[in-house]
Amino acid sequence: xxxxxxxxxxxxxxxxxxxxxxxxxxxxxxxxxxxxxxxxxxxxxxxxxxxxxxxxxxxxxxxxxxxxxxxxxxxxxxxxxxxxxxxxxxxxxxxxxxxxxxxxxxxxxxxxxxxxxxxxxxxxxxxxxxxxxxxxxxxxxxxxxxxxxxxxxxxxxxxxxxxxxxxxxxxxxxxxxxxxxxxxxxxxxxxxxxxxxxxxxxxxxxxxxxxxxxxxxxxxxxxxxxxxxxxxxxxxxxxxxxxxxxxxxxxxxxxxxxxxxxxxxxxxxxxxxxxxxxxxxxxxxxxxxxxxxxxxxxxxxxxxxxxxxxxxxxxxxxxxxxxxxxxxxxxxxxxxxxxxxxxxxxx
Amino acid sequence: xxxxxxxxxxxxxxxxxxxxxxxxxxxxxxxxxxxxxxxxxxxxxxxxxxxxxxxxxxxxxxxxxxxxxxxxxxxxxxxxxxxxxxxxxxxxxxxxxxxxxxxxxxxxxxxxxxxxxxxxxxxxxxxxxxxxxxxxxxxxxxxxxxxxxxxxxxxxxxxxxxxxxxxxxxxxxxxxxxxxxxxxxxxxxxxxxxxxxxxxxxxxxxxxxxxxxxxxxxxxxxxxxxxxxxxxxxxxxxxxxxxxxxxxxxxxxxxxxxxxxxxxxxxxxxxxxxxxxxxxxxxxxxxxxxxxxxxxxxxxxxxxxxxxxxxxxxxxxxxxxxxxxxxxxxxxxxxxxxxxxxxxxxxxxxxxxxxxxxxxxxxxxxxxxxxxxxxxxxxxxxxxxxxxxxxxxxxxxxxxxxxxxxxxxxxxxxxxxxxxxxxxxxxxxxxxxxxxxxxxxxxxxxxxxxxxxxxxxxxxxxxxxxxxxxxxxxxxxxxxxxxxxxxxxxxxxxxxxxxxxxxxxxxxxxxxxxxxxxxxxxxxxxxxxxxxxxxxxxxxxxxxxxxxxxxxxxxxxxxxxxxxxxxxxxxxxxxxxxxxxxxxxxxxxxxxxxxxxxx
Numbered sequence: 001x002x003x004x005x006x007x008x009x010x011x012x013x014x015x016x017x018x019x020x021x022x023x024x025x026x027x028x029x030x031x032x033x034x035x036x037x038x039x040x041x042x043x044x045x046x047x048x049x050x051x052x053x054x055x056x057x058x059x060x061x062x063x064x065x066x067x068x069x070x071x072x073x074x075x076x077x078x079x080x081x082x083x084x085x086x087x088x089x090x091x092x093x094x095x096x097x098x099x100x101x102x103x104x105x106x107x108x109x110x111x112x113x114x115x116x117x118x119x120x121x122x123x124x125x126x127x128x129x130x131x132x133x134x135x136x137x138x139x140x141x142x143x144x145x146x147x148x149x150x151x152x153x154x155x156x157x158x159x160x161x162x163x164x165x166x167x168x169x170x171x172x173x174x175x176x177x178x179x180x181x182x183x184x185x186x187x188x189x190x191x192x193x194x195x196x197x198x199x200x201x202x203x204x205x206x207x208x209x210x211x212x213x214x215x216x217x218x219x220x221x222x223x224x225x226x227x228x229x230x231x232x233x234x235x236x237x238x239x240x241x242x243x244x245x246x247x248x249x250x251x252x253x254x255x256x257x258x259x260x261x262x263x264x265x266x267x268x269x270x271x272x273x274x275x276x277x278x279x280x281x282x283x284x285x286x287x288x289x290x291x292x293x294x295x296x297x298x299x300x301x302x303x304x305x306x307x308x309x310x311x312x313x314x315x316x317x318x319x320x321x322x323x324x325x326x327x328x329x330x331x332x333x334x335x336x337x338x339x340x341x342x343x344x345x346x347x
Numbered sequence: 348x349x350x351x352x353x354x355x356x357x358x359x360x361x362x363x364x365x366x367x368x369x370x371x372x373x374x375x376x377x378x379x380x381x382x383x384x385x386x387x388x389x390x391x392x393x394x395x396x397x398x399x400x401x402x403x404x405x406x407x408x409x410x411x412x413x414x415x416x417x418x419x420x421x422x423x424x425x426x427x428x429x430x431x432x433x434x435x436x437x438x439x440x441x442x443x444x445x446x447x448x449x450x451x452x453x454x455x456x457x458x459x460x461x462x463x464x465x466x467x468x469x470x471x472x473x474x475x476x477x478x479x480x481x482x483x484x485x486x487x488x489x490x491x492x493x494x495x496x497x498x499x500x501x502x503x504x505x506x507x508x509x510x511x512x513x514x515x516x517x518x519x520x521x522x523x524x525x526x527x528x529x530x531x532x533x534x535x536x537x538x539x540x541x542x543x544x545x546x547x548x549x550x551x552x553x554x555x556x557x558x559x560x561x562x563x564x565x566x567x568x569x570x571x572x573x574x575x576x577x578x579x580x581x582x583x584x585x586x587x588x589x590x591x592x593x594x595x596x597x598x599x600x601x602x603x604x605x606x607x608x609x610x611x612x613x614x615x616x617x618x619x620x621x622x623x624x625x626x627x628x629x630x631x632x633x634x635x636x637x638x639x640x641x642x643x644x645x646x647x648x649x650x651x652x653x654x655x656x657x658x659x660x661x662x663x664x665x666x667x668x669x670x671x672x673x674x675x676x677x678x679x680x681x682x683x684x685x686x687x688x689x690x691x692x693x694x695x696x697x698x699x700x701x702x703x704x705x706x707x708x709x710x711x712x713x714x715x716x717x718x719x720x721x722x723x724x725x726x727x728x729x730x731x732x733x734x735x736x737x738x739x740x741x742x743x744x745x746x747x748x749x750x751x752x753x754x755x756x757x758x759x760x761x762x763x764x765x766x767x768x769x770x771x772x773x774x775x776x777x778x779x780x781x782x783x784x785x786x787x788x789x790x791x792x793x794x795x796x797x798x799x800x801x802x803x804x805x806x807x808x809x810x811x812x813x814x815x816x817x818x819x820x821x822x823x824x825x826x827x828x829x830x831x832x833x834x835x836x837x838x839x840x841x842x843x844x845x846x847x848x849x850x851x852x853x854x855x856x857x858x859x860x861x862x863x864x865x866x867x868x869x870x871x872x873x874x875x876x877x878x879x880x881x882x883x884x885x886x887x888x889x890x891x892x893x894x895x896x897x898x899x900x901x902x903x904x905x906x907x908x909x910x911x912x913x914x915x916x917x918x919x920x921x922x923x924x925x926x927x928x929x930x931x932x933x934x935x936x937x938x939x940x941x942x943x944x945x946x
Contacts, residue, residue, distance in 0.1 A: 001913065015602045021762045024738050027844070034847065034915035060865055061844070067858035068848040075853070106864045114857040200624065200653035201645050208653075234658050237628055240700045241763065267702065267770065274769040277737065277782070278837055280868065303772055306781050 006033045006041050010048050018056040018205075019242045020278065026052045027061065043072055043080055047088050050096070055205060057243030059100035060280045066090075066097045083126060092166060094119045095132050102140045103283040105329035112140055123166070131161035132168055135176050142183045143283070146336045155180055171202035175211050187218035191227075209238040213248035216255050220347075228255060236268075243275040247284040250291040257294050258347050266302055269295050277307045286326040286339075290346045293319035358481045361455040372511050375457045376520040378450035379410045379500060381616055384528060386414020386498055388614075389443055390468050394530035398521055401536075405504060406512045413497040416467040417447070419474050422486060425451070451500070455480045457508040465498040466491055480505075518543065527615045527638065547638070549582060549591045567595045570636055571610060575599075578689065579682070581671045583635065587659030590625070592637030594668065600689055603631055603696065603762070612638040624650040624657070627665040629697040632690035669704060676707055687711045692762065699766040706774060709767065715758040717742075717749035726755065727771075727778055734783045735759040735768050744785040744834050744912060748792070751825035756783065785834035786875060792822040795880040804878065804889045808901045815920060816842075817905065818873050823880040830882040833908035838872030840914075845869075847915060876905055896938075899931045 006029045013025035026049035033041040046065040053062035073080040082090045098115045138154035181190035197208040212235025219227040239245035256265035296315040311318035330339035387394030399409045425448035466473035473494035478484035504512045514536035522543045553559035563580045578596040608621035642651045651657045675683040698705040710724030736742035739760030749756040759765045771780045809819045845866040852859040
């Protein structure tokens with residue numbers, strides 16, 4: 001095993017679409033680099049792993065790799081500068097990682113807060129605008145705080161803060177605002193805000209993929225059936241082939257099941273449940289299970305993947321129980337009933 | 348209270364435009380052609396455009412059309428529209444006058460002076476307008492008798508922009524943007540007239556299908572500037588968006604991560620050479636040349652507004668591509684096979700989300716397996732029980748052993764494979780398809796009947812390897828050359844990654860505690876070292892009575908298995924390598940004097 005092996009793996013990864021195969025190549029590159037004790041290579045491979053894992057549906061792997069890189073950078077900032085070049089910038093990646101941690105109920109509230117505070121210190125030290133930090137705090141609050149005013153307060157700070165080169169792209173920022181309105185149940189505003197995304201004027205790697213799926217919630221709440229159809233039709237192909245979009249695929253399943261289209265839902269359910277095999281993102285897993293329960297509650301029979309053989313006997317009861325169990329873990333972590341209340345409102 | 352209007356400083360706007368908005372000065376010719384085309388279409392006449400380049404060393408350009416022309420009132424209006432927007436796409440599409448103004452404005456990127464002589468088909472005098480890049484202009488009436496209906500625009504280049512007026516450049520740009528326009532475009536330069544038009548294959552009639560195919564292939568190779576022949580070509584058409592054109596099947600397998608780039612014309616004028624959202628995402632095995640009359644581009648000109656018309660058009664183009672593949676299956680299976688061999692990645696992406704295509708293609712798709720590379724059709728004829736490893740890592744751990752047992756395991760560590768395999772049972776209920784991890788597989792290996800012979804070895808090994816969070820098992824399996832098999836699951840691998848990262852954390856790190864909590868989920872996941880009772884070395888180890896020899900041997904087998912499996916060594920494993928190996932040599936030497944128990 002040599003440096004060339006690591007480089008070959010990373011090159012191969014770069015040529016793959018985001019998803020487990022790409023992430024796996026990067027993980028192997030990390031292991032090989034660690035084995036041959038080439039710290040520079042270990043660092044590069046982890047940087048590649050962070051991106052692949054964040055966008056490929058395994059954020060927990062990104063957290064682990066990121067923690068290692070930050071430790072190296074802090075210990076030897078000349079060799080591993082925090083503010084690296086394009087694609088190797090830990091400050092930029094801090095956003096990705098700090099924005100994921102709240103989706104794991106085993107991570108405490110204090111730890112979520114400290115990941116964000118750590119980001120605040122680093123951004124401040126580099127003289128950067130805290131705009132993306134407030135945006136992330138808003139998202140964390142939307143997932144952890146029952147009092148919507150907490151998120152709203154961060155929302156305002158976010159909007160008022162200066163945009164600099166570390167701000168999310170326009171498309172991502174617009175989507176963030178849309179998500180804020182959806183979770184605050186201001187569905188008309190969500191639609192208005194989403195216009196540049198829906199018309200294709202703003203786009204990036206994950207947006208409007210997320211937007212189309214999330215707006216299904218608003219379209220349903222507002223009873224706009226034309227919009228529902230369009231959102232589903234344009235949005236589904238965007239999220240159909242990468243487990244990163246598990247939560248969003250589940251929203252499309254909900255839509256099909258709610259409109260009685262079980263035949264179209266069936267293959268999506270198969271994919272969705274296959275994707276739950278390796279995900280540790282409990283938030284996505286919970287919503288996928290909730291959608292599966294919704295689907296099976298219509299009396300449909302379908303074969304389950306091996307890792308869910310326990311559900312075979314009574315899938316409705318199984319997915320109901322398991323999704324509620326995850327919600328309970330979130331509630332316990334959050335110290336309130338936010339997530340189980342949200343889950344109970346699921347169709 | 349009086350109402351005032353902002354005074355827009357034209358010089359400033361032009362500077363903004365030229366430095367920030369237009370991707371290249373070449374847009375000036377596109378905009379002039381677009382103006383001429385709009386004018387001709389508004390008049391509904393047999394159109395004709397002449398572009399003349401004359402003068403040296405500072406050539407000037409004149410473009411003349413026989414379109415609808417402008418009245419004096421309209422000339423004033425287009426001037427007032429300038430600055431309302433900087434791009435055509437942002438403006439109301441029916442506002443012909445405003446569009447004209449924007450088009451003309453872009454010419455200031457390359458010109459210091461622009462003059463327009465125009466006479467409207469609606470009557471009135473001819474109008475001459477002459478403007479300069481600093482924003483000053485004059486308007487004069489001219490005799491209608493001596494001026495034909497239509498518009499002539501004359502540009503005097505900025506000194507630094509002369510290269511954009513060279514005859515070759517003008518011919519090249521006019522061809523690039525306007526070659527497909529359905530009326531004559533003539534470039535007059537260096538004393539000769541040259542018509543740059545070409546009728547695209549989809550508007551031509553052909554004697555035979557092969558003639559159409561050849562002409563289409565030639566057209567695409569030239570237009571798309573492809574150094575190699577395309578694999579195939581097929582016509583595309585969609586009523587929605589009024590789209591028509593050709594799809595070229597690429598002769599190589601493109602990276603699915605590379606952005607799509609299709610050459611798209613809007614009403615026969617080139618809109619973009621890298622339009623990205625007109626075809627379904629899975630269509631990455633083709634590159635297209637398309638004209639649309641009914642879709643609305645965004646300001647970037649590289650995509651279209653995500654409206655119903657676009658969604659319909661994309662669906663219809665997708666259907667045309669699917670039908671092409673279905674048709675090949677029926678009429679030219681050899682070509683289809685070659686196409687699948689080339690583009691199986693795209694087809695896997697497609698089949699993973701489309702039932703019909705899944706049914707059509709699954710048998711042709713290649714998979715890597717423990718029994719070699721095989722098409723799925725072959726696999727399902729030979730095996731009723733199909734196991735697949737969900738990752739390359741798992742596959743590598745078990746492939747050698749599986750193949751020695753003549754057991755089929757598919758390596759599903761490639762994009763779309765797990766999605767495809769998860770759906771096989773739906774289509775072929777007689778097959779059992781299941782994902783296996785390495786421990787499932789070792790569970791299926793042969794049990795050891797004379798287990799008591801190995802009790803001492805297994806007991807010792809379990810004790811030794813407990814220090815490394817590794818369990819021990821004993822099986823009898825082929826190939827007999829393999830003494831041990833190290834198997835680990837996703838969780839155990841993740842646990843190892845967490846440990847490596849955890850050790851790098853300093854006291855004050857905010858991430859350490861988080862890593863501990865993440866690891867709590869998988870802390871019970873352990874790797875297993877499976878000893879092979881069929882292996883002669885293992886057989887001999889079972890008879891070794893020297894504890895020290897046994898310990899060293901087990902440790903070395905363990906480290907070797909880790910290295911073979913590309914697993915990073917933890918510090919304590921590293922020291923096994925460093926210290927253990929030396930110990931083993933020393934022990935071997937001491938034994939060789941005394942008689943050698945491992946012989």
